[in-house]
Amino acid sequence: MRVLHVVDSLEFGGLERVVTDLAIEQKRIGHEVAVFSLQATTGLVGELEAAGIPVLIGHKQGSADLKLLRLLRRTVIERRIELVHSHNFVPNYHAAVATWGLLWRKPTLVSTTHDMGTRLSNARLRRLYRWSLRHTAGVAMVGRQVHDRFVGEGYVPASRAVTVLNGIPVERFGWSPERRERARATMGVAADELLIGAVGRLVELKNHRLLIDQMPALLECEPRARLVLIGSGPLHDELQARIDALGLGDKVRLLGQRRDVADLTVGFDVFALPSRTEGLSIALLEAAANRLAIVATAVGGNPEIVRDGETGLLVPADDGSSLMEAMLRLLDDPSLRVRLAASASAWVREHASVATLARAYDAFYRQRMG
Template structure:
């Protein structure tokens, strides 16, 4: 099957990670796969190309760009896709406008809840594009329910397919890796490491975790917080850390190519997001046998199952975050129980292979319509 994925770019992020892993798995399954990027290819493009996936940039400029639309149309004509799979609203609008007139399956996946990001014009264009689309996919039930409720995806076209990851890339956490991480950071071994992974932006709300950590340190003075990821709020976070007097306890490591190794050095994963879809970072933490404290947004509660693989707190509640993280740091046996459950669940439910099989079945259903 000839497949083209359409994305904004392949910079480092959860959506982009999922697309590269899905395209790589599809290529390995014998399909002919390409990724068309509206803008620049991005940091993850070489990884996709090394797996045999073609990456084709359309060179989009700011604002509506007919030249980029024409470039995308020319690429579709040469590739002759049987399925065009776009990711999020803007790539979908361009993909549908550029898709060939002959029969081609059209799938769109929206990777979050997106309630704040969609302008009225964007919603109107997305609804128009959906009239020429076979299926609209959400990554969790909460997201699909919202899209249907808002009239963005017709109920008969809506589907849920959970994100998947390469589970085999991740090592179970253990105390030796934790002590090695603390030593690399210039600290004595032995104290607990709390960690999070994600873009430094308002949606991920790492500032709230920094605020909660002041209270957490009062109960666990040897605990540290490791934040992996880059983004526009880095300078603001550094100021928050300095104002709280946490320079020796909170570490911003920036973007990293070594997330699996770093996760293996955590004792507890925290995802304080204001909004989520079906978090790749949270799936990766589960694959590393990490218990997690998450906010009740998107698919977080589905992944964690409150009390079984971690704990769930309300979004925006610093006091609840402080209390629950502190309680779990004081209960190592309970963390071990939750982490083992998370690892078992990830192997069974969070693999990229399971995700790829679900999408292939949907592609074939689209082709049969």
């Protein structure tokens, strides 16, 4: 099958990571795959190209870029694309416009909704997305909560909606004493320190400030605790200023964007995800695959990965005291950390591998091409 994935960009992020891994797996099993990025981007482009997957860049200028739409349409025609797979709202609108009216070799358009749709509070985007869905053969949701929201609110008819859990290349992940020791040495973490870590863009919805704000009280109870945040974003300076204002010094560090995230997180004692909203978090899947004890907020798709008391601990969103208590509970109980981490690792390997993801999308494609 000739497949074209359409994304906003290929900068480092959960959506971009899952599209990259899916495209590479699809090529491995025999599909002809290309990726079209609306915006100028670097990020994961090199990884795709190294796997032999062409990446086309639209260099998007403004909200109505006719040059981009012509390039996307020409790409579909010249590559004889059979199926266009868009990822989230703006790419789906562009893909629908670019393929609208094609009479010869018209491809099937499908889409994946990767989050709970907070951007759809914008009325114009909401209208454009609803229009594009009229030209979309099927929509995959990355979790049950996402599915229930978009079907329940009338965006997507139930007959065209399916749930396809995100997947990761689980073979890249795994805990060992040697990997843990190397990771902690790289991050400058002492053997007796207890490390809490988070991975994600430094943006409001990820709510890293809540995590930072719990550290003074947490350190009073457990002086060996340390916190690292991996990721970049517009809140970097604000979060660093908060760390300085609380006098946390080197007990809380921002590590920035890293290419070796999987190698670093294996050095965590606790993985924390304090987000206000999530689809089905790739960072959370990777933490589970790296055999980490997890505390996460009970939002979006998080409860589909973290079953409270079984594969991790869940806390309410924006509840600092519950977050601190859960982190302290894990830091104080090594046997609990081991038990939860082992269960999380087993779950992700059974339910959320990239091979499972590719098989699910194959079935979805064939059903929608009908």
